[in-house]
Amino acid sequence: QVQLQESGPGLVKPSETLSLSCTVSGGSMSSYYWTWVRQPPGKGLEWIGYIYYDRSTKYNPSLKSRVAISIDTSKNQFSLKVNSVTASDTAVYYCAREIGYDILTGSNYGMDVWGQGTTVTVPS
Amino acid sequence: QSVLTQPPSVSGAPGQRVTISCAGSSSNIGAGYDVLWYQQLPGTAPTLLIYGNNNRPSGVPDRFSGSKSGTSASLAISGLQAEDEAEYYCQSHDSSLSGSHVVFGGGTKLTVL
Numbered sequence: 001q002v003q004l005q006e007s008g009p010g011l012v013k014p015s016e017t018l019s020l021s022c023t024v025s026g027g028s029m030s031s032y033y034w035t036w037v038r039q040p041p042g043k044g045l046e047w048i049g050y051i052y053y054d055r056s057t058k059y060n061p062s063l064k065s066r067v068a069i070s071i072d073t074s075k076n077q078f079s080l081k082v083n084s085v086t087a088s089d090t091a092v093y094y095c096a097r098e099i100g101y102d103i104l105t106g107s108n109y110g111m112d113v114w115g116q117g118t119t120v121t122v123p124s
Numbered sequence: 125q126s127v128l129t130q131p132p133s134v135s136g137a138p139g140q141r142v143t144i145s146c147a148g149s150s151s152n153i154g155a156g157y158d159v160l161w162y163q164q165l166p167g168t169a170p171t172l173l174i175y176g177n178n179n180r181p182s183g184v185p186d187r188f189s190g191s192k193s194g195t196s197a198s199l200a201i202s203g204l205q206a207e208d209e210a211e212y213y214c215q216s217h218d219s220s221l222s223g224s225h226v227v228f229g230g231g232t233k234l235t236v237l
Contacts, residue, residue: 035226037170044126045162045170045213047226061220094169101158107176108158110215114169 002027004095004115012089012122018082022095022115025076029053033098034071034078035111038091046091050098051078087124092117127152127218128229135235141202144232146214147195152227154195157217161190161199164211164231173212174199201234209236 008020022034036048049059051069059067063082071078082089094117099109129147136142146159153159161174172181174190177197189200197216201208214229 044231045164045215045228047228050226058223058225060225061222064222105176107179108160108217110160110172110175111162111170112172112175112181114171117169 002097002113004097004113006093006095006115006118008093008118008120010119010121012085012120014086014122014124015084018080018085018089018120018122020080020093020095020118020120021077022079023075023077024097029071029073029076029078033100034069035096035098036069036080037094037096037111039094039117040088040091048080048082048093085122087122090120090122092119126230127227128214128216130212130214130229130232132230133233133235135237136201136204137237138204138206140204141200142204142234143201144199144212144214144234146197146199146216146229148197148216149195151220152195152216152218153192153197155217155219157224159190159192159197160215161188162213162215164213166210170213204236206236209234 003025005023012018030053033050035050051057051071068081095115096111097113098111162170163173164170177192178190187203212232217224218227
């Protein structure tokens with residue numbers, strides 16, 4: 001079955017750029033939304049954004065000015081960059097596969113596969 | 125402050141039924157967007173529990189059910205078991221000037237007494 005694995009530095013200095021990758025194994029990247037979600041320590045989930053396999057993107061309005069998501073289907077990978085990071089960007093970062101709305105049923109099938117998460121710390 | 129409002133915590137004894145609410149507004153749940161629910165066991169990634177308001181992915185026990193009405197939704201768990209102790213998140217979409225985007229509730233901690 002499809003598996004996702006996040007990778008990247010666990011420590012990023014303030015004002016620098018956070019860069020993470022997510023490797024997709026066991027399936028195709030076509031027809032899915034590839035998503036990033038983060039979870040600050042002791043807090044809830046925050047949607048960061050997604051990239052569709054056709055490279056179209058959508059971001060959380062609160063993060064849009066600092067975030068970029070890209071995709072490399074030849075490597076079965078998609079990536080996240082967050083620039084000008086501060087301590088508030090400290091979180092567990094998850095990548096996920098989102099099916100989205102099905103045209104026939106009209107139902108949103110959601111984020112059905114998640115990576116295990118990777119912790120990124122930005123010291124204050 | 126989350127766009128979708130959930131109670132911080134709920135609790136119940138084994139075998140009981142509990143419900144977790146998810147309150148939204150006319151720009152998200154009330155606009156017709158589906159509600160989904162995720163379960164996050166301690167120290168693990170979230171997993172999809174309910175999609176399309178009231179559908180369970182294969183492998184999710186039928187003790188879990190979802191409903192939606194107006195601008196709110198609920199997750200019901202019947203026959204509560206110790207392994208249900210987890211954090212639960214609702215998710216939907218919210219409309220803004222730049223289009224719709226994914227939103228999560230703040231999460232509800234379920235304690236099995």
